[in-house]
Amino acid sequence: MSDALGIALVGCGTVGGGVAEVLLRHRERLAQRAGRPLQLRHIVVRHLHKPREPFIPRELLTTDFYGVVLQDPNVHVVVELVGGTTVAREFVLAALAAGKHVVTANKALLAEAGPEIFEAARRAERTVCFEAAVAGGIPIIRALGESLAANQITAIQGILNGTSNYILTAMAERGLPYEEALREAQQHGYAEADPTLDVDGSDAAHKLAILAQIAFGVIARPADITRQGIDQLHPMDIRFAHELGYTIKLLAEAWTRNTTPPEGPRGVALHVAPVLLRHTDLLAQVRGAHNAIAVYGDIVGETLYQGPGAGRGPTASSVLADLIDLAVGRAQRTFAVARLWSNTDRGFVLDPPEQVHSRFYLRLLVADKPGVLADIARILAQHTISISSVVQHEAPENGGQLVPLVIVTHYAATGYFLDAVTQINRLSTVAAPAVYYSMGD
Numbered sequence: 001m002s003d004a005l006g007i008a009l010v011g012c013g014t015v016g017g018g019v020a021e022v023l024l025r026h027r028e029r030l031a032q033r034a035g036r037p038l039q040l041r042h043i044v045v046r047h048l049h050k051p052r053e054p055f056i057p058r059e060l061l062t063t064d065f066y067g068v069v070l071q072d073p074n075v076h077v078v079v080e081l082v083g084g085t086t087v088a089r090e091f092v093l094a095a096l097a098a099g100k101h102v103v104t105a106n107k108a109l110l111a112e113a114g115p116e117i118f119e120a121a122r123r124a125e126r127t128v129c130f131e132a133a134v135a136g137g138i139p140i141i142r143a144l145g146e147s148l149a150a151n152q153i154t155a156i157q158g159i160l161n162g163t164s165n166y167i168l169t170a171m172a173e174r175g176l177p178y179e180e181a182l183r184e185a186q187q188h189g190y191a192e193a194d195p196t197l198d199v200d201g202s203d204a205a206h207k208l209a210i211l212a213q214i215a216f217g218v219i220a221r222p223a224d225i226t227r228q229g230i231d232q233l234h235p236m237d238i239r240f241a242h243e244l245g246y247t248i249k250l251l252a253e254a255w256t257r258n259t260t261p262p263e264g265p266r267g268v269a270l271h272v273a274p275v276l277l278r279h280t281d282l283l284a285q286v287r288g289a290h291n292a293i294a295v296y297g298d299i300v301g302e303t304l305y306q307g308p309g310a311g312r313g314p315t316a317s318s319v320l321a322d323l324i325d326l327a328v329g330r331a332q333r334t335f336a337v338a339r340l341w342s343n344t345d346r347g348f349v350l351d352p353p354e355q356v357h358s359r360f361y362l363r364l365l366v367a368d369k370p371g372v373l374a375d376i377a378r379i380l381a382q383h384t385i386s387i388s389s390v391v392q393h394e395a396p397e398n399g400g401q402l403v404p405l406v407i408v409t410h411y412a413a414t415g416y417f418l419d420a421v422t423q424i425n426r427l428s429t430v431a432a433p434a435v436y437y438s439m440g441d
């Protein structure tokens with residue numbers, strides 16, 4: 001067998017611990033798959049004396065990334081599993097400048113600093129691998145970048161945040177309060193260090209930006225992606241959705257649109273939001289921390305990828321796949337051809353999400369008196385929005401004067417719908433700002 005691939009792990013938490021365990025416990029299997037040994041040489045951590053799992057050799061631990069890892073000529077790959085966009089960015093750029101390949105699971109970093117990092121890699125003639133950055137254990141980066149390479153992707157619809165999906169499942173199936181469900185997700189190691197990123201849609205937006213770069217060549221900064229998370233989702237909407245035959249999922253979506261004249265650039269709208277999916281929809285049936293991504297290609301049609309989207313084992317599995325690809329030499333070749341986050345024009349520009357057509361779920365808190373429904377219906381009609389169904393339950397006899405009113409619309413342009421909502425919110429009979437979500441059919 002030829003020379004070992006020398007590896008330095010930077011970060012030994014949920015994911016780093018999992019990667020170290022596989023590297024140390026499955027040496028022979030990995031060497032056989034990679035054609036050469038994968039040798040773990042250093043593990044960089046922040047707290048040297050923190051208790052670690054028993055299989056972690058203390059002599060591999062260090063806090064000195066620059067003095068130890070970068071100075072070791074037998075380290076060929078730096079695996080960044082620190083997280084965040086500050087120290088991690090410095091580590092990654094320094095590793096590339098020192099001639100090391102980089103493997104990372106850090107979607108926030110790629111979404112924010114992708115152009116800088118990939119340009120630095122090309123300058124240094126080194127490779128950046130990031131299978132673990134999107135959808136944990138699902139090989140979606142390879143599926144999009146390699147297996148579907150002959151296709152023009154036309155749409156992507158994905159459950160890309162395991163924590164949010166875990167919370168939504170626990171709320172819908174076990175009736176758990178939001179905070180308790182989030183705590184459980186954190187205990188399982190699914191959540192980010194700052195779980196706000198999970199529940200406000202940011203993490204899914206970071207992942208969507210990465211998929212959109214591969215599929216459409218667009219460079220979407222996090223701020224370019226409109227997002228709404230599940231942090232404001234009311235259990236009442238989960239119940240109403242269920243009554244209507246729908247399940248609420250946090251979806252990250254990319255929809256393309258032909259522009260006129262036809263030879264002009266095509267638009268792609270990127271957004272993250274809770275969406276009502278029919279119970280029978282395959283994405284609606286994805287439970288717990290699992291992720292799923294539907295990808296539509298012009299040659300292949302619809303494909304669906306499903307699996308564990310977060311956590312130690314699944315994420316480590318993807319990191320190890322990148323390390324094996326680097327050891328074999330496949331990753332370097334793919335990286336050189338793909339020219340990701342460069343200015344290569346692939347014919348797409350970012351579209352405002354207002355252009356997207358959808359059906360909508362609209363929930364209002366209204367005064368229970370004559371003319372209220374008529375006023376709301378009139379505003380919708382003025383915006384050429386047709387009503388598909390209405391749900392209003394009888395107010396309790398001794399209850400207050402306000403009742404929830406749910407309206408489901410037929411297809412409408414998002415922009416028109418939002419204008420109508422603005423007007424509805426101004427009605428004196430509407431007691432709280434409207435709550436609305438799009439519907440997946």
Ligand code: NDP
Nearest residue numbers: 011012013014015045046047081082083105106310311315
């Ligand atoms: P953890 O918080 O569990 O681990 C972070 C690790 O980084 C710890 O070992 C910590 O050291 C180390 N670290 C932090 N700051 C420094 C520093 N300045 N210098 C050296 N080491 C440092 O994070 P996760 O394992 O959950 O996540 C790591 C990355 O993987 C993130 O980018 C995350 O987004 C991504 N990811 C996570 C998934 C998951 O399910 N958890 C799934 C997919 C991607 P110490 O141990 O001493 O505190």
Ligand code: HSE
Nearest residue numbers: 161162163190192310
């Ligand atoms: N916090 C992320 C999630 C980890 O819950 O999906 C996987 O990227």
